[in-house]
Amino acid sequence: MKTSDLSIPEPVKQILIKSGVVELYPPQKEAIKAGALEGRNLVLASPTASGKTLIAEFCALKHVLEKNGKTIYLTPLRALASEKYEEFKKYTSIRKPDGKRVRIGISTGDYDSTDQWLERYDVIITTNEKADSLLRHRAKWMDEISLVVADEVHLLNDSERGPTLEVVLARLMQINPDIQVLALSATINNVEELAEWLKAGYVTTEWRPINLKEGVALHEEIQFKDGDSKKIDRKSRNSSINLALNTIKSGGQALIFASTRRKAVTLAKNAAVEVEEILSKPVKRALKRDADKILAAGERTRISEMLAELTIHGTAFHHAGLGSRHRRIIEDSFRHRKIKVLTATPTLAFGVNLPARTVVIQDYKRYEPGYGYYPISVLEYKQMAGRAGRPKYDKVGEAILTARNSDEADYLMENYILAKTERIWSRLAVERILRSHVLATIAADFAHTERGIYDFFGKTFYAYQYDIKTIKSVITKILKYLYDEQMIDVCRDNIYATKFGKRASELYIDPVSAVIIRDGLRGEPAYLTDLSLLHMIAHTPDMAPKLRPYTRELDQVEVFMEEHKEELLVNVPDKWEDRMVYEELLGEIKTAMVLKSWVEEMSEDELIERFRVQPGDLYRAIQNAKWLLHATHQLALLFDSKKMLPQTLKLMEQIEKGVKKELLPIVKLEGVGRVRGRILYNAGYKTIKRIKHAAISDLVSLPLIGPRLAKKIKEQVGGFVKKEEWKKLEKGEEWEQKDLTQY
Ligand SMILES: Nc1ncnc2c1ncn2[C@@H]1O[C@H](COP(=O)(O)OP(=O)(O)OP(=O)(O)O)[C@@H](O)[C@H]1O
Numbered sequence: 207m208k209t210s211d212l213s214i215p216e217p218v219k220q221i222l223i224k225s226g227v228v229e230l231y232p233p234q235k236e237a238i239k240a241g242a243l244e245g246r247n248l249v250l251a252s253p254t255a256s257g258k259t260l261i262a263e264f265c266a267l268k269h270v271l272e273k274n275g276k277t278i279y280l281t282p283l284r285a286l287a288s289e290k291y292e293e294f295k296k297y298t299s300i301r302k303p304d305g306k307r308v309r310i311g312i313s314t315g316d317y318d319s320t321d322q323w324l325e326r327y328d329v330i331i332t333t334n335e336k337a338d339s340l341l342r343h344r345a346k347w348m349d350e351i352s353l354v355v356a357d358e359v360h361l362l363n364d365s366e367r368g369p370t371l372e373v374v375l376a377r378l379m380q381i382n383p384d385i386q387v388l389a390l391s392a393t394i395n396n397v398e399e400l401a402e403w404l405k406a407g408y409v410t411t412e413w414r415p416i417n418l419k420e421g422v423a424l425h426e427e428i429q430f431k432d433g434d435s436k437k438i439d440r441k442s443r444n445s446s447i448n449l450a451l452n453t454i455k456s457g458g459q460a461l462i463f464a465s466t467r468r469k470a471v472t473l474a475k476n477a478a479v480e481v482e483e484i485l486s487k488p489v490k491r492a493l494k495r496d497a498d499k500i501l502a503a504g505e506r507t508r509i510s511e512m513l514a515e516l517t518i519h520g521t522a523f524h525h526a527g528l529g530s531r532h533r534r535i536i537e538d539s540f541r542h543r544k545i546k547v548l549t550a551t552p553t554l555a556f557g558v559n560l561p562a563r564t565v566v567i568q569d570y571k572r573y574e575p576g577y578g579y580y581p582i583s584v585l586e587y588k589q590m591a592g593r594a595g596r597p598k599y600d601k602v603g604e605a606i607l608t609a610r611n612s613d614e615a616d617y618l619m620e621n622y623i624l625a626k627t628e629r630i631w632s633r634l635a636v637e638r639i640l641r642s643h644v645l646a647t648i649a650a651d652f653a654h655t656e657r658g659i660y661d662f663f664g665k666t667f668y669a670y671q672y673d674i675k676t677i678k679s680v681i682t683k684i685l686k687y688l689y690d691e692q693m694i695d696v697c698r699d700n701i702y703a704t705k706f707g708k709r710a711s712e713l714y715i716d717p718v719s720a721v722i723i724r725d726g727l728r729g730e731p732a733y734l735t736d737l738s739l740l741h742m743i744a745h746t747p748d749m750a751p752k753l754r755p756y757t758r759e760l761d762q763v764e765v766f767m768e769e770h771k772e773e774l775l776v777n778v779p780d781k782w783e784d785r786m787v788y789e790e791l792l793g794e795i796k797t798a799m800v801l802k803s804w805v806e807e808m809s810e811d812e813l814i815e816r817f818r819v820q821p822g823d824l825y826r827a828i829q830n831a832k833w834l835l836h837a838t839h840q841l842a843l844l845f846d847s848k849k850m851l852p853q854t855l856k857l858m859e860q861i862e863k864g865v866k867k868e869l870l871p872i873v874k875l876e877g878v879g880r881v882r883g884r885i886l887y888n889a890g891y892k893t894i895k896r897i898k899h900a901a902i903s904d905l906v907s908l909p910l911i912g913p914r915l916a917k918k919i920k921e922q923v924g925g926f927v928k929k930e931e932w933k934k935l936e937k938g939e940e941w942e943q944k945d946l947t948q949y
């Protein structure tokens with residue numbers, strides 16, 4: 207089956223053929239035969255790299271160009287959303303029947319918005335959570351969606367992210383019963399079940415365009431599934447590194463999955479020395495430029511310095527503790543074949559296309575706080591392994607598990623490489639998770655009676671797999687809670703959301719968080735300070751994960767809590783009587799301490815050192831805090847809590863920028879972050895007016911402000927830059943370096 211023979215719009219064919227897609231892969235043919243192009247619902251369950259996205263592209267463009275429809279493409283991760291966005295962008299040159307060009311949009315942030323602007327887009331790429339939040343706002347344009355693509359749909363099985371995807375799919379099918387559903391999945395054991403739930407046909411294949419040689423390495427010898435074996439050189443004590451070096455020598459790159467962040471970092475460090483020896487001069491120069499980019503992307507910290515240093519040596523690590531800008535630089539550098547060895551936690555396990563000829567899975571066990579070590583699932587192993595041998599980049603692929611002894615080698619061969627992937631199960635019926643979905647069902651007018659609510663949840667994958675009775679009892683409990691907290695009210699047989707309930711649902715916060723905030727707004731601590739608010743938001747379940755104190759820090763956090771007891775909106779329980787609550791509270795206090803230090807302008811590096819918090823976790827806490835303070839401000843408006851209004855707004859702005867109040871006016875300027883803001887302020891430029899009257903050469907004489915930025919600042923404040931003066935500055939030497947840095 208050739209691309210040119212397909213019944214898809216001509217310009218789509220042209221673009222695809224130009225990009226090298228001439229002949230369809232067998233799973234793609236099967237999907238076409240199963241009616242994907244005729245609008246049939248379909249679960250496409252096929253191995254990694256088998257080209258599932260292409261079917262989504264065909265269907266999406268068919269909807270847009272032939273059916274006047276709209277597509278929403280759901281992904282579980284932001285990184286995957288951006289990769290798909292890049293892939294879809296190739297179609298923006300095509301014109302629709304109305305003469306306008308096809309528009310591809312991406313939306314992954316801000317959960318309290320209908321994103322009206324998305325209405326103009328034809329294909330919208332988004333995360334499951336963002337789609338859920340849009341549904342809670344009942345964004346009007348969502349009624350026009352005629353195709354939903356659920357990528358990595360097997361993640362329904364994930365206890366945290368699965369339920370959101372499940373509810374989003376059920377809601378979209380409710381809003382538009384004619385919607386076409388295309389679910390893309392790894393090979394799983396119960397495809398039929400999933401398909402039946404989605405009223406879909408299904409295609410399963412075992413085909414992969416690039417042969418993936420799976421094997422187990424023991425003492426520098428790999429035993430492959432197909433009976434082959436291979437010896438590799440021993441250069442390092444770590445066999446994962448030896449496997450990686452072996453690949454680099456044959457011109458490939460390696461991705462090593464480690465079970466913890468710390469292990470990923472150590473591995474990258476140990477690999478660096480060996481990898482550097484094999485790098486060519488041009489690659490070294492290019493790596494140096496990437497290292498400079500890392501240092502310029504945000505404040506300098508010991509972590510960014512370490513990452514930059516490793517990058518120079520052709521290795522890097524990638525995990526959720528890194529900021530997203532750094533992650534992107536690393537991904538790009540690996541993609542452009544500069545970084546040779548990348549070590550990662552499972553942050554890179556799903557869907558992404560990378561030039562990893564070899565994937566090494568160093569550890570088949572994973573540690574989860576509270577659970578201890580457990581072996582990963584076959585499904586997860588297959589996902590990680592599947593990052594190797596992607597058609598765009600490599601002609602062969604290897605996925606290697608490492609074993610410590612022969613028993614373990616046998617175990618790995620049998621239980622991962624030769625094993626079948628598991629069934630997937632719905633994870634929906636957990637009170638903590640279901641709470642906000644029940645409220646949203648009522649608040650966004652999806653149902654107004656108890657019966658209607660049960661009917662909706664009766665259409666979920668959970669109800670399909672289990673029994674509506676189990677989920678019913680959880681829902682009943684939740685309805686009672688929502689009623690007691692005045693988020694819903696009942697009028698005869700009708701249930702409706704109160705203003706409070708409706709706003710809480712739109713704000714995309716857990717009902718429990720909304721109740722904590724509401725009570726906080728009414729509370730009267732002895733002293734109401736910024737710390738009171740920071741702790742209040744840290745106390746909500748939406749501040750997750752909390753930054754827990756490490757052992758040696760415990761005393762310090764306890765002392766701090768004792769000293770600030772009177773500012774807190776909750777009572778501190780007795781340490782010995784209620785140990786669990788007490789420990790939980792310490793985590794909240796530490797989170798509040800970190801946030802407080804952030805708005806007191808402690809440098810990122812000091813935060814990392816003092817609190818042992820990693821940048822990625824710090825940014826997540828900051829993002830969460832900003833979102834919860836937005837929610838607090840909105841609820842203060844709703845409850846007319848005048849005393850809280852200015853304080854919540856200011857604190858939210860401070861959290862966003864990481865500055866004291868006095869810097870707020872000047873950090874509003876583009877190009878001025880917390881570091882430069884402080885430099886300007888301390889040099890006497892305390893107000894916009896002062897900056898307006900400053901001579902540009904004076905601004906340039908300050909650290910970290912180059913001529914280009916100084917000009918940009920002056921332009922923003924309505925100041926004037928003389929031509930001669932500018933010419934003179936333009937010749938200056940430091941100009942590039944100073945302006946490149948982003949803080
Ligand atoms: N018919 C084709 N001809 C040539 N290349 C193709 C074809 N179909 C897909 N590809 C390429 O194959 C690569 C893998 O495709 P894709 O990312 O869709 O895989 P996938 O099945 O979604 O894998 P995963 O399960 O890992 O997400 C892409 O780079 C894509 O451009």
Ligand SMILES: [Mg+2]
Pocket residue numbers: 258259357358390557
């Ligand atoms: Mg995919």
